[in-house]
Amino acid sequence: MPTDVLIRSFDSANSGANTNETVLTPTAIKTRGITKLRTLQVPDDPRLEAQPLYVSGIGIKGKVRDVVYQATMGNTVFAWDVDTGEMMWRTNLGTAINGTKDIDVHTTNIKWGILSTPVIDRANNVLYTCAWISPDHSGNWKTGQHIVAALDLVTGALKPGKTPLNLHGSTYDPGPGGTVQQFDSSERKQRAALTMVDGAVIVCFGTIMELGSLARGWMFAIDTVNWSIAATWSSTANESGGGIWMSGAAPAIQTDGSIWIVTGNGAFDGKVDFGESVVRLKYSPPKPGAKGSLKVTGWWTPWTDKGRTGGDPEGEGHTAAEMAILKKLPKASSFRKLIHIARMGMPIKNSDWDDQDLGASGIALIESQGIALVSGKDGILYTIKIGAPGDTAPNDLFPDNAAKNYAKLATPPILYTYFAPTIDPAPKDPTALNQWAMNVTHHLHGTPIVWQSTAHGQMHFCGGENGNLRAWHLNTDDSSAYLGCSSAYASPQAVGPQEPHGGMPGWGIALSANGKADGVIWGLIPYGDANMEVTNSRLLAYDAANFAAFSDGSGEIVPLWDSQDWNWSFSHPKFNRPIIAAGKVIVPTYDGRLLVLGLA
16 A cells, blocks of 8 residues: 655654555565666755655645655755656745855765755645755855745645744753753754654754864754744753764654654763763643743763773773773762863873764664664664663763663663674673774664564664675564675775775665565665765665575575666765655665666
8 A cells, every 4th residue: 555755764763664565575576676667857956865755645736646755955845746757846945055164074065955854744734844044145054044844745835824933043941050052053964854743843953063062962842833943952051062963864753752862972961961872852842831841851871982992981082090080080070070181181092982973873763672773883783771761870981880881771782783703793891892893984874774574573674884784683682683684785995995994874774565574675875985975876675584695604685686787877865765655666866866766
């Protein structure tokens, strides 16, 4: 039956799986192959960062149609009839910001407009999106402002009574123990996809560049009925950091309305600063006499950066003598004091673990087992307890307390995106997780995909940079068992003496299935480093449940179809992924095209 794709990763839990696909089965793909049905050309900025969305059976221009919606970095939203290729409408929301190294050191982007994936409210026929606009039309990021707009799905017009909301200048008051913060659009990058909860659109922000004390994450709750900013939250209300970007993923929404995010590098005190953390929040809508609010209700924080290697919790790599000074601090000392001591001239040691950035990964909820999965730039899987995430305290981050902190997880952490055959992916000693395999990075820039299958029960999949697609089985005790990997790996042309750390950003994956059967993993991987340059992409389709074996007996995920076999050429969409709906695969590119694919 037709399936709407109204949100990034198909659902609010971030499963990454469309389980209503009956046409694109492994057998059909293997026997018939995949072909291009049509190409939808984007007459706008060609760098498609936002995931496409799909609505079936909607009446537009006198016909019932299946429509694909695409937002662009040129601040335009397009709607096409996916079966005919006819453009239904296009709406521009304002002049986009010009690309510059001040926003991103790698100048692959031409414009900066709608970077995130919108969200669709089908019941009210509205698409919500966040655009970065230049009010004076100069394109200068220093005067840019972020707006949230509500567009009619049928006409593309702004919804009556919903003039775009300007977020610039909004404030967040954390209360006692924190500093009131003011939102400045010129400092923010809005990559995380939008989502909805309790009648509000949730919009999250990271940072455009290294801003020192100005860098911090933000979250907004937009009341869709009263069309107002109902609540704000900043991830670091005293110090800095904690950007919310998650490689484009949306916050995950629990069935009780809890909002789950992952933050990046930054300060942590477990009170008002939540850098490098998995954070659970609760949105309370405004009521007569009471403002709306976003409140932290739980969190878990790993050792940040060099902490796992024996350095201090903040990641400055102190010596044993310096650690002795830090340990003399009262247990209740705030992270601010640790940072202050770190900046008193103590020597800093270089390390390959100085940029853990847990927030490079989105979070996937598996409520049936009461857990959530998250990784990050260290390529390690952390299995979070949804009901009791652990509420890490600053003292838990000292190396001597590692076991105590990791015991708060549902199961010990494991090497997730890559491990050599001779390495135990689940060591008892957390410091044994510090692997630098093949002299390349294995960051996860994405979100694990989860699927309940007949063949293997609860499964999950990941694809890190410079690594393979990997399949895992989730045991009843919440531990993960490795099943197999692909022979194909991401960025093969970026691995070598000239590129000692390999390429970015790894795999962009999605899953289609007919319930618990006929699972197919669709994976996009770059040939080169898609973070530093525009590079060609490769699309592969894999059977998600039936594996072969490599010569050493380990599981091999064998492709059903490979675009490389057909010499397809299209540019890799950094941090993006295909969608699957009603027998079609829709692939965004970095060359201004949406490829609509189907069975040959």
